[in-house]
Amino acid sequence: MQIETELEKSFGDFGALIGAWGGEKATEPALADSRTQLTWREVAQLTARIGAQLQRDDLQPGQAVAILGTSNIQYALVYLAAIRAGGCAAPLTTSAAPAQLAAMLKDSGAMHLFVDATKLADLKGVALGDIKIIMLDHAVGDHLTLNDWMAEEGTAFAAVTPAATDPFNIIYSSGTTGTPKGIIHSHGMRWHQMAGGFKSIYSHDTRSLVSTPLYSNTTLAVFLPTICHGGFARIMEKFDALAYLGHAQTDKTTHTMLVPVQYQRLLAHADFGNYDLSSFIVKFCTSAPFSVELKADVLKRWPGGLVEIYGMTEGGVVCMLQAHHHPHKLHTVGQPVTGHELIVLDEDDNRLPAGSKGVLTGRSPTMTSGYKNQPEKTREMEWRDADGNVWLKTGDIGIVDEDGFVSIVGRAKDMIISGGFNIYPKDLEELLEQQPEVTEAAVVGMPSEAWGETPVGFVRLRNESSSPDVILERVNGQLGKTQRISVLYSIDEMPRSHIGKLLKTDLRALAAEKRIGRQIRT
Template structure:
């Protein structure tokens, strides 16, 4: 069966199509990083060795293996090799606290844990709580060295049969000290993303966000499945991004808005040859209309913004180069995606009214791993019984069917493309002996798009400086969740029913845009 025939099927698996790509184009580059390159033939063989080694270590069809490391060719191949063994991947954020990483490893039930030295060093204090077999992707003493652990060259794994609703990956929604939610995405969801057709054979895609992020996977997976080349960056750097784009004649890229801003602000941006670009994508955070306009004006190729959730449901797409007068919106629902707006009473609101955004499509999570209650809270069912995913965002459709986001109902903060939950930071603040109550909001940041700021009321008879409290909290949370500022106030503004008015805090913040 040819690649074209596999991709035309209603369902197949990613490892199947990569095997066929290896047969049709064995010498085509599949993965590239600063240290190593793999062709499709080499990638397919390495996936076999990884899958065979996992099966040797007792990983069965339907089990889970976890990975937490800097992006590399080895990491990308391991992600794909885990899938070939029939297991689900739990990609974890290295910026998470050690306690959160242990919690996620335990919750996922991972039997094998792939990591690197940086993660191993961070986990030193809790290493005895990790029961999964450790494999070091960078050859360090973080675990069994990757090359030693691999099955012998030419090894083949036992074939597995994967069902469409079988877990493909478990992405954890929070890396703070709160309890993370494992979002279980099935193979059918990923197959639908692969078949969208926006990454053609021969595409060269820059991968500049981490492999544990859904933002990355919706770009990386279709690229390799469709016979393209993924150029992997271990860490985003604007100058390096531009140099690699020029060197490899990059055609596609998925970026978060803060990365676009950093690129466009470079004085030398226009000196790079970016004429190879066919399409650029954006997601994960609010994308300012003026920044979209600047990208369209100065960066060759089209620009598409996606709005959606890791949990799936419905997504919208703004084809910005075709609708320059709609840059303030996130576009229209994608084909096959049903987006509706509901009021506080759970009923759909009339056209033109503001409501919470709920969505339904073929790309939907199975649920939150081991948390049926949270899964139920995230769902809305239409009067005719159809299941939708609630976004927690509110918006309004205009007369042309374009969706404008109004605010985030859940007050979630998106910083540098990563989700920060204020309640987790507020829980940490509550542990400080001088803090009576607190509220955390997101404020504008030139560097991150948004960043968390805390407002704190002190206990009577207690004293502490803002700097002391910030140091206390930031020492106990992941790197991406750290507070940027803290204001000590006498009282927190509340509604007549006692709800803290976070919008008032956000609007009244005197720090304005933070660096």
């Protein structure tokens, strides 16, 4: 295989590239974690052995291979091997409840579960059905470790050439209630994300630092292109600011993906300025709101470009803000990337004229094949134009400026309807965060007999002696009567997912515990 030629194609075989890089860069490093480092030859050989055993076990084309545990080399090898063997990688969310995990396994149709001992213990007593369990760390009971289970060296591995429509992976959404939806990505979608135009961003010299979980599409957005282009990826089992800085300096890291809270912790670390980060070419950020002030601080203090990515795991439209090229647009999430189209819809799915505020809706070559086993949920997300083209609704409310840059106003499902008026929590959060006492703010809607819903605020304060009531009075004095916040609470930490998303469901539950659900706003 001529690798460079393959990467120029509109569609190619990702699994075959792993074997090709194993020959091209045999002795060069490919993967590392806190305990192990593997060369490209070793990655090619080990994924072939895992793939061969999956095929021996009668893995069917496109069948899911479930993975659950801490991100490390073993995890990454199984993910890559599942794809090489003709299967579909199904990384499961570690933060999900045991019953949710069991439901995900059933939904995925996996016949294998690769799991570490900690997560297996969490599943004790949960019916998992007829599934083969292989341990990612050490043996538990009769369950073999990955090293003992995989095929012996030299076992013939049957290469599988995928079609563009074949499933590449299933990413389960970070649902907070019920069973998360399984978002199917095809080989064609992933290839478009990894190869082609990304040659200007990634190369065989790329050295990525991966510090978010491999079950997250956030992580895969950098991990997969790095592997595709024959680079090197260090996988951190758990994010730690000082360890991250040490790896970045020692490895001469060129690429990374971080969520906003990680940028905050790194820049706030007392030793940040003592590390050499001059090798960075580009730093990415996604998954959560990225404040103007934090973007500006990253640009000022951290070498290399800064790119914010806005989009859904389901695909549709992707926007990118190259912050280092557009420092006057830091309040936006950038423009739709080449080949992506964006429109705005109203609450009744009618298309709105340019400059209107509404639900961001897009189409592109990178769109999910749908939610696994949930066609009705897939249809809820879709919008069809007069020509029958499918567009995907993001659920975000935004506006596009005269230069084509997109600003996010809030989530449609988070919008508060109080007394018949629409209230966007982000407007209130931004005003709260302008107060000198406030470090971070969040606003949610709670039931109100008088108004239907009423805004309730939570803040992290810079000083414990600050009074939420004083802040509330000042802020409400700057708001219209229909927008006023009914009550404001101080909170030590905002509840967040493993990839930094604010969990407003948890805040609503906390508000209910504080018995404010029926409070009437003045």
